[in-house]
Amino acid sequence: MRSNLSRKGPRRLVALLGLALALCLAAPAAASAITVYAAASLREAFPEMAPAQTYNFSGSNELALQIERGAPADVFASAAPEEAQELFQKGLCSRPVTFATNVVVMLVPNGNPGHLKSVYSLRQGGHTIAVGIPGVPIGGYTRELLARMRLSSILTNNTVTLEKNVTGITAKVALGAVEAGFAYVTDGRIVSDRVEIIRLPRWAQPPVRYQACIVHRAGADTAGAQKFMEVLTGKRGRTALKKGGFGLPPKA
Amino acid sequence: MGITLNRVRSLCLALPVALIALAVVSSSAGAQQYRPEPQGDDIAYLQLGAVSELVTLELFRSAAHSKALGASEKGTFKRLADQTAKGWIKLNSLLGEGAISREIFTVKIPAGVLKSRAKTVALATRFEKLLAGLYLGGVESTIDPPTRLLIGRHLTTSARDLSVLEDLRGGRPSMLAPKPLSVEYVGEQFERYLAIPGS
Numbered sequence A: 001m002r003s004n005l006s007r008k009g010p011r012r013l014v015a016l017l018g019l020a021l022a023l024c025l026a027a028p029a030a031a032s033a034i035t036v037y038a039a040a041s042l043r044e045a046f047p048e049m050a051p052a053q054t055y056n057f058s059g060s061n062e063l064a065l066q067i068e069r070g071a072p073a074d075v076f077a078s079a080a081p082e083e084a085q086e087l088f089q090k091g092l093c094s095r096p097v098t099f100a101t102n103v104v105v106m107l108v109p110n111g112n113p114g115h116l117k118s119v120y121s122l123r124q125g126g127h128t129i130a131v132g133i134p135g136v137p138i139g140g141y142t143r144e145l146l147a148r149m150r151l152s153s154i155l156t157n158n159t160v161t162l163e164k165n166v167t168g169i170t171a172k173v174a175l176g177a178v179e180a181g182f183a184y185v186t187d188g189r190i191v192s193d194r195v196e197i198i199r200l201p202r203w204a205q206p207p208v209r210y211q212a213c214i215v216h217r218a219g220a221d222t223a224g225a226q227k228f229m230e231v232l233t234g235k236r237g238r239t240a241l242k243k244g245g246f247g248l249p250p251k252a
Numbered sequence B: 001m002g003i004t005l006n007r008v009r010s011l012c013l014a015l016p017v018a019l020i021a022l023a024v025v026s027s028s029a030g031a032q033q034y035r036p037e038p039q040g041d042d043i044a045y046l047q048l049g050a051v052s053e054l055v056t057l058e059l060f061r062s063a064a065h066s067k068a069l070g071a072s073e074k075g076t077f078k079r080l081a082d083q084t085a086k087g088w089i090k091l092n093s094l095l096g097e098g099a100i101s102r103e104i105f106t107v108k109i110p111a112g113v114l115k116s117r118a119k120t121v122a123l124a125t126r127f128e129k130l131l132a133g134l135y136l137g138g139v140e141s142t143i144d145p146p147t148r149l150l151i152g153r154h155l156t157t158s159a160r161d162l163s164v165l166e167d168l169r170g171g172r173p174s175m176l177a178p179k180p181l182s183v184e185y186v187g188e189q190f191e192r193y194l195a196i197p198g199s
Helices: A002-031 A045-049 A060-068 A081-089 A119-124 A137-148 A166-174 A185-190 A222-233 A235-243 B007-027 B040-063 B071-093 B117-141 B145-169 B183-191
Strands: A035-039 A054-058 A075-078 A097-102 A104-109 A128-132 A159-163 A180-184 A195-199 A208-214
Touching (some): A045 A054, A054 A060, A075 A081, A104 A137, A104 A166, A104 A185, A137 A180, A137 B040, A159 A166, A166 A180, A166 A185, A180 A185, A185 A195, A208 A222, B040 B071, B040 B117, B117 B145, B117 B183
Parallel strands (some): A128 A159
């Protein structure tokens, strides 16, 4: 009996130490939970990279406006540099850091009901397409890309549905409500079971750069935000972003 | 291996394009004092011009160090590279936030091309013909006069570089002006030499 106890003792001790260690590790994570306002296209990659944080995903322009009005964000991650740079210029966030890149693609519902072989098929008109509104990054990038291909006319030749963010575009395509939509390749991958991805030429791609910054406001968790930024630009962040199909900027 | 540039032949080659470019420059003379402000889809010619110039620049730079070429030919490619770099910087500066950088595109010139003098010169000539065709299309289609003038200047440069390359190649002089080419066609031709990092 005595020998039995002495054998169990170290095991219990190891188990207790393990439990204590787990609690120690869990405690700072809970304490540093921050609020991240991020572009809708990051809705899969960010929770996978840092699941303990609170997220608000939407169009970057809308989120920037909310932050300007005092929304309780600690970190802002935008799908285009303009929004983050504007907040920085106004002293509302730290100098933005580029952490990912992306490419614009054309999505069509499974089975391609519009029989669209390429983006040039839209020149003839008569199709239904979903496009981001001009103020939201995906809307701006789409217009830029079409102008570079001399295809701006497809926005007038076809029936266009305007969406406030990229999630709306992918949803419309996935449900078959439109024959095509312009979104990021990463969004196409999220709904790849319901859509087909039609690549657009590399030469016409606008530079899609994601930038993040730490929000300056009274009561912000700056230390927690700093840790999040380190994770985002570190190995864990780059791995999660790459897995989601994002491009990565060169390491700083 | 020294190549003597046949000036008369080069003049013959460049003459038709130079005349077109001259007509553009004189018709846009009033626009000279204004900065290009591309209207509508005008940007297509500047953006694809910048992409194409970048690909061409990479080829010229690589050719300037190619073991398949003689010293004089390498010197010619170095001069062409310097000239192309200037043109590329000018075009790219007009693209603002959309400017092209190596972070967005990487250019891949097939190694096999650079091992052969004939293939290197042929590809360089092909690129320059595509550029001249693109700029000619741009001169015909752009709305903004200062943008048209700028494209006309690039057309002149391309025509001059083309004559140098045709001379290297030993091709027959032609009095025919290059055909205007569509953005779609030129884009497709340069697409195969581009890669997006991380995609």
